[in-house]
Amino acid sequence: MKKATKKDKILITIAVIGIMVTMTLCLFHIKPDWKYMLSSIVTASFHSSDVSLSDTDELQTMSYKILAEKDIENISEDQSLMLVNKNNTIPANFTADLTDYNEDGLKMNSCMTKAFKSLSDDVFNKFGENLYIMSGYRTAEEQLELYNNQGGSTAEIPGASEHQTGLALDVYVNNYAGYGFLKSETGQYVNSECWKYGFIIRYPMLKSDITGIDFEPWHIRYVGIPHAEIIYKKGITLEEYAVYA
Ligand SMILES: [Zn+2]
Secondary structure, eight states: OOOOOHHHHHHHHHHHHHHHHHHHHHHHHHOOOHHHHHHHHHHHHHSOSSOOTTHHHHHHHHHHHHHHHHTOOSTTSSSTTOOOBTTBOOOTTOOOOEEEOSTTOOEEEGGGHHHHHHHHHHHHHHHSOOOEEEEOOOOHHHHHHHHHHHOTTTSOOTTSOGGGGTOEEEEEBTTBOGGGGGGSHHHHHHHHHGGGGTEEESSOTTOHHHHSSOOOTTEEEEOOTTHHHHHHHHTOOHHHHHTTO
8 A cells, every 4th residue: 555645645634624623613503502412312222223123012112001000091093103204205195283382373283282282381480481482383384495495304295294294393582593402401301311201312413314304493393292212211212112002
């Protein structure tokens, strides 16, 4: 092999510095809460990232065990477990089961109104903050408009967005939205405790190879109990869980 020349070494050094600067800029752009991010990464690395077929029994046993403990009724009679992504688009004959959430015209899926109220009440009691909704239910027309305005990198094509089912909400608190949401106590609480209310962080950190979407700490998705608990504790995504549910 040819020995690295001085010029090669300089080029390599420049490349390494370039990569480090880019990574630092990316992190500053995301503006994470360092302690929270670190603990999430450690937790995620202890969870299994790949669920193999041999896990089916374990998942089912866990699901039944939690079901038995919590005595949940009518678990699959609503739309809560619907998988929506680029490969599983919303059927043309689908109608979202909607409830008006507030006077501003915000709608969400009827199966989750109680759960969201409970989450936002707890947030208010614990932190004195209102948990606001940036985006709830969207019609196909609204999704198309968003897609046309923002493009495919930040908005899904109509039919591939969970917002059209009314099961997803983009949430924030005063002064803390987007990635900054994680800098607030509320954002950290929502990210680590929302499973107790039946919600999951639908696009978790380090899972974009499975979900196709980068980490979105503000996008919560209702799947119901015990599913949210299993998904959270197994450290898996809805894509992986839906195969067994
Ligand atoms: Zn969203």
